[in-house]
Amino acid sequence: MSFADLGLSPKLLEAISKAGYENPTPIQKEAIPPALEGRDVLGIAQTGTGKTAGFTLPMIDRLAKGRAKARMPRSLVLAPTRELAAQVSENFEKYGINHKLSMALLIGGVSFGDQDAKLTRGVDVLIATPGRLLDHFERGRLLLNGIEVMVVDEADRMLDMGFIPDIEKIFKLTPITRQTLFFSATMPAEIQRITDQFLHNPVRVEVAKPATTADTITQRIVKMPAKDDKLKRNALRELLRGEDVKNGIIFCNRKSTVDIVAKSLQKHGFNARPIHGDLAQAFRMETLDKFRNDEIQFLVASDVAARGLDIPAVSHVFNYDVPIHADDYVHRIGRTGRAGRKGAAMMLVTGADGKYYDAILKTIGASEIETLDFTEFFDANPVNDTRRRKGDERKDNKGARRKKKRDDDKTAKRVGSSDEQPDVAQPDVAQARDKQPDADNAQPARRKRSDGKKKASRRRESAPDPVVGLGDHVPAFITRAVERC
Ligand code: AMP
DSSP states (O other): OOGGGGTOOHHHHHHHHHHTOOSOOHHHHHHHHHHHTTOOEEEEOOTTSSHHHHHHHHHHHHHTSSOOBTTBOSEEEEOSSHHHHHHHHHHHHHHTTTSOOOEEEEOTTSOHHHHHHHHHHOOSEEEEOHHHHHHHHHTTOOOOTTOSEEEEOSHHHHHHTTOHHHHHHHHHHSOTTOEEEEEESSOOHHHHHHHHHHOSSOEEEEOSOTTOOOTTEEEEEEEOSSOOHHHHHHHHHHHHTOTTOOOEEEEOSSHHHHHHHHHHHHHTTOOEEEEOTTSOHHHHHHHHHHHHTTSOSEEEEOGGGTSSOOOSOBOEEEESSOOSSHHHHHHHHTTBSGGGOOEEEEEEEOGGGHHHHHHHHHHHTOSOOEEOOOHHHHHHSOHHHHHHHHHHHHHHHHHHHHHHHHHHHHHHHHHTOOTTSOTTSOSOHHHHHHTOTTGGGHHHHHHHHHHHHHHHHHHHHHSOOOOOTTTTOOOHHHHSOOOOO
16 A cells, blocks of 8 residues: 555655655554544554654645634644654654645743744644643633644653643643544553543554564663672673664663763763753753764663654664663663664663563563673673772762762752652653743742851851850849849
């Protein structure tokens, strides 16, 4: 079956061939025809299956006729993260090259003013994260009763992040006559409830069983002899130096670990950069762009980057930490081996990870994952040595740890999150920040406090010697005679 058989317009077929696609992927084959007929579609598909084009292409065809009115977008795509939303907008640009559709991207970390100006001019396609969309709506800058098509992308991720109440609210703000295209990699009960409530007689399209890994990915693990961060970083470097490693994403469970690993790799001469939810949006976007353009070889990432990011041709995924949620393993390694390409995934497993590792095996339906023989490496890097060094380091690191705790506290204040939490549930940090009016005031408040402290110490410097007890001086009221009654 070719794209022409799906019923897409010649203008779209031209854009598709320009994108270099020869044949539709399974989800495209199954979702595009009913979507073109105006039916609701429930797509159960992971990223990497071509689902974005699966909803973008029929939307463009539908929106080709008609004009947008001010503040009344004609279609809406909801995505859980800013990166994913930005990616969807890139897809619209790519496939809509022969159409004059106006588009606005409502995501956190970007000025309201620019977004508002676009809405005023009228948009055919509105792509948004739920929080930012509702912010605009609640400010009265947006009407959703002109929505003809609504897409919910990565619904299970929305669920993980607590966006379901927002999604329900948004559904209720759009006309009941809208067409809904709804995508999720898995169908937990809560998602099923939403689709039962808001989709009308949908065509159900399922292309891969939930939590399956692509056959094109070679999975391997390294069994670490101890839970030792230094040894893990050494082992990681050894893996990164592998012959066939073109580029890769290194996943860590915590934002603080992402920072440490990225810094360590940079120190050892690797072209690596961190990406996680606490980093500024501009930095995250720049990092992703550079990674896509091969200007950066390794991305050290938290799970924020695990889902939904379309980074073509990643040769390797490295799990520096065993993910706590087995599903995250599937999403992480899904960054490689995409669209039929070959990929490799490697994971460092310590004795302490046993429970999580077992859960991963269960999820992927395997009894074991091939173990890389690292004995020579461990012989050359004995754990005991490392432990002894660790003892020395402990002393040296006390100050560093205290400083890190101070920094972490500051970071937590800045975005209302904690590094003690895995970076899985807060992709649109600006959203959190937007909802925290105090965040921007944190700095002046700290400044005030530290000014106060300085003043106090200056006062101490200029004050006379402090009085301990009463000293030689006895105040007059104490020596005054007291009349007895
Ligand atoms: P997605 O699942 O939408 O994130 O898409 C995954 C990757 O597949 C993206 O890099 C797309 O550009 C690519 N892709 C989408 N449709 C096709 C197709 N029909 N043929 C080849 N690659 C495709």
